[in-house]
Amino acid sequence: MPTLFEKVWNAHAVRTLPSGQTQLFVGLHLVHEVTSPQAFDMLRQHGWTVAYPQRTFATVDHIVPTSSQKRPFIDLTAEEMTTALERNCRQYGIQLFAPGDDATGQQGIVHVIGPELGLTQPGMTIACGDSHTSTHGALGAIAFGIGTSQVRDVLASQTLAMDPLKVRRIEVNGTLKPGVYAKDVILTIIRRLGVNGGVGYAYEYGGSTIDNMSIDERMTICNMSIEGGARVGYVNPDEKTFAFLKGRKYAPQGDAWDRAVAWWKSLASDPDATYDDHVVINAEEIEPTVTWGINPSQSVGVSEPISTKDQEALTYMGFTDGQKVAGTKIDVAFIGSCTNGRLSDLEEAARFVKGRHVAPHVKALVVPGSQEVRRQAEAKGLDKIFTAAGFEWRGAGCSMCLAMNPDKLVGNQISASSSNRNFKGRQGSPTGRTMLMSPVMVAAAAIAGEVTDVRLMLEEVTA
Amino acid sequence: MAPITVVTGRALPLRGNELDTDRIMPARFLKAVTFDGLEKHVFEDDRKDNPSHPFNNAAYQGASLLVVNENFGCGSSREHAPQGLLRWGIKAIVGESFSEIFRGNSSVLGVPCFTAAKADIEKLQAHIEQHPDVVVTADLSTGRITAGDVTVQGALPAGVRDAFLTDKWNPTAMLLADYDDVKATAARLPYVAGF
Numbered sequence: 068m069p070t071l072f073e074k075v076w077n078a079h080a081v082r083t084l085p086s087g088q089t090q091l092f093v094g095l096h097l098v099h100e101v102t103s104p105q106a107f108d109m110l111r112q113h114g115w116t117v118a119y120p121q122r123t124f125a126t127v128d129h130i131v132p133t134s135s136q137k138r139p140f141i142d143l144t145a146e147e148m149t150t151a152l153e154r155n156c157r158q159y160g161i162q163l164f165a166p167g168d169d170a171t172g173q174q175g176i177v178h179v180i181g182p183e184l185g186l187t188q189p190g191m192t193i194a195c196g197d198s199h200t201s202t203h204g205a206l207g208a209i210a211f212g213i214g215t216s217q218v219r220d221v222l223a224s225q226t227l228a229m230d231p232l233k234v235r236r237i238e239v240n241g242t243l244k245p246g247v248y249a250k251d252v253i254l255t256i257i258r259r260l261g262v263n264g265g266v267g268y269a270y271e272y273g274g275s276t277i278d279n280m281s282i283d284e285r286m287t288i289c290n291m292s293i294e295g296g297a298r299v300g301y302v303n304p305d306e307k308t309f310a311f312l313k314g315r316k317y318a319p320q321g322d323a324w325d326r327a328v329a330w331w332k333s334l335a336s337d338p339d340a341t342y343d344d345h346v347v348i349n350a351e352e353i354e355p356t357v358t359w360g361i362n363p364s365q366s367v368g369v370s371e372p373i374s375t376k377d378q379e380a381l382t383y384m385g386f387t388d389g390q391k392v393a394g395t396k397i398d399v400a401f402i403g404s405c406t407n408g409r410l411s412d413l414e415e416a417a418r419f420v421k422g423r424h425v426a427p428h429v430k431a432l433v434v435p436g437s438q439e440v441r442r443q444a445e446a447k448g449l450d451k452i453f454t455a456a457g458f459e460w461r462g463a464g465c466s467m468c469l470a471m472n473p474d475k476l477v478g479n480q481i482s483a484s485s486s487n488r489n490f491k492g493r494q495g496s497p498t499g500r501t502m503l504m505s506p507v508m509v510a511a512a513a514i515a516g517e518v519t520d521v522r523l524m525l526e527e528v529t530a
Numbered sequence: 531m532a533p534i535t536v537v538t539g540r541a542l543p544l545r546g547n548e549l550d551t552d553r554i555m556p557a558r559f560l561k562a563v564t565f566d567g568l569e570k571h572v573f574e575d576d577r578k579d580n581p582s583h584p585f586n587n588a589a590y591q592g593a594s595l596l597v598v599n600e601n602f603g604c605g606s607s608r609e610h611a612p613q614g615l616l617r618w619g620i621k622a623i624v625g626e627s628f629s630e631i632f633r634g635n636s637s638v639l640g641v642p643c644f645t646a647a648k649a650d651i652e653k654l655q656a657h658i659e660q661h662p663d664v665v666v667t668a669d670l671s672t673g674r675i676t677a678g679d680v681t682v683q684g685a686l687p688a689g690v691r692d693a694f695l696t697d698k699w700n701p702t703a704m705l706l707a708d709y710d711d712v713k714a715t716a717a718r719l720p721y722v723a724g725f
């Protein structure tokens with residue numbers, strides 16, 4: 068019996084290409100300023116046009132400054148890249164959620180605004196020139212990152228040449244302990260299966276822990292599938308999915324809504340679906356998890372010692388084998404990104420931060436994932452809680468997740484970060500060091516001035 | 531386009547697992563609206579950090595093949611990484627394993643990524659390190675990779691191999707052929723019609 072992956076794949080398969088690959092129709096194409104300008108140029112060079120401009124949506128996220136979005140940007144390259152996207156969208160009739168003064172107010176990280184606007188829906192195939200496109204699978208879509216030449220292909224034909232994937236069911240069961248979040252679950256999965264364990268697979272996440280998660284939490288999980296090598300990650304759509312989508316701007320309305328829900332329900336993996344592989348994880352064993360190395364599988368529970376033979380990673384990070392991560396002094400704390408820059412992430416962190424203060428030597432940033440997240444957070448007064456505690460409250464964008472804007476590490480600073488990649492140099496300084504963890508653990512590190520077990524501080528509150 | 535049947539030239543052995551695309555092409559070089567000039571920045575931070583990095587080694591300048599280890603090109607989907615390598619002169623890569631997105635991006639640029647067994651990669655890397663002038667030949671139809679008297683068996687996914695051999699490796703034209711089929715598929719999808 069088929070999985071959701073197979074059902075969605077088959078519904079979108081146009082035919083088998085002479086290369087043996089499948090030509091797959093792309094239901095939603097998301098575009099941002101970094102990986103698209105060359106694709107539009109290739110389109111023009113060949114005299115092609117955009118096949119389905121109404122199925123393509125664009126935003127500016129990677130290079131936007133987050134201190135002020137006033138145009139023109141001070142960074143002239145950022146301004147040029149934004150202008151190029153504006154021009155391309157105008158020429159081909161593509162809806163753009165732009166930053167700046169005359170904007171729609173909907174700009175944000177592409178993987179935050181897709182679900183937020185109801186563009187992301189169950190059963191869709193979604194492509195974007197960005198590897199974290201897997202995020203959208205949290206709503207039961209088959210969503211994958213592509214390169215710029217493939218962005219050109221989707222623009223020109225609304226289709227892609229793809230090889231099918233196998234499906235690995237990852238079941239997480241049980242109740243998460245206090246202080247343990249979706250981020251810890253996905254870091255644990257990647258630690259267990261490795262950074263290339265998912266190559267050739269789509270990850271289907273299920274089990275009681277995932278069933279009990281909010282859509283935001285499921286997005287955190289699906290987001291990092293790619294860090295485990297899986298191009299696609301998804302959760303079968305359920306009542307939570309439908310409740311999340313209902314009433315959103317691009318979601319179906321009226322009678323169409325009921326027909327949509329009926330179709331979406333029919334797409335979930337059959338109860339007796341067969342999988343190429345099956346992995347079971349016990350949620351109760353998961354601790355707050357922190358990366359100590361230079362790829363996202365190099366993590367430990369906060370109370371565990373590092374155990375490794377990877378000297379390169381230890382040297383780069385300045386750790387020794389057997390050391391614990393708790394107590395590592397940090398310089399920067401970053402809460403944001405498409406992994407953990409949504410409203411619920413900020414709420415959770417703010418609840419912890421309230422009444423506390425950032426350690427004097429720490430630069431702490433909160434960067435909402437979208438303008439909408441920012442507005443909602445401000446309506447709830449979260450900005451005041453963060454700024455009173457000594458965090459900077461910023462505009463929406465990718466910011467220090469990859470540091471293509473002015474938010475960067477300096478020298479070999481250590482950052483406690485809620486983002487998804489701890490690669491060498493990822494946060495803007497070639498020698499900068501990144502430790503990935505949940506937003507609440509980032510908040511705890513900001514306050515303590517060092518990596519710390521948030522559970523000890525939670526006890527302080529309840530005691 | 532032309533079929534790609536064989537890639538020949540000197541080779542560059544690059545040791546290390548999980549060399550991600552942030553290292554191949556750091557994000558600050560993505561701030562441009564073209565791919566021009568990316569060859570100058572390939573592995574820039576690693577090269578600065580390590581003067582004896584193979585990409586700094588005079589003996590390997592002008593190499594056409596790259597021999598790598600596990601999960602090469604993992605991380606970000608940035609095509610800037612294979613674009614930079616291609617512009618630097620790399621026309622084929624042989625490795626233990628690749629990230630899928632990187633391998634796909636390279637394929638559409640006409641750069642085949644062969645996989646080979648760990649022990650065979652070690653043999654190739656060691657041989658090239660001892661004989662940087664050796665001419666390496668990667669044959670797409672047989673999958674054989676030869677470096678002097680070392681020959682190892684490499685593999686390409688069958689579809690990708692056939693696409694290279696029959697000059698169908700750049701898919702756009704194929705995707706646009708018989709376009710009515712695409713429209714028919716779209717029309718059958720409930721959401722395209724607004725349910």
Ligand code: SF4
Nearest residue numbers: 199404405465468469
């Ligand atoms: S937040 Fe980070 S990972 Fe997400 S899209 Fe932006 S740069 Fe990529």
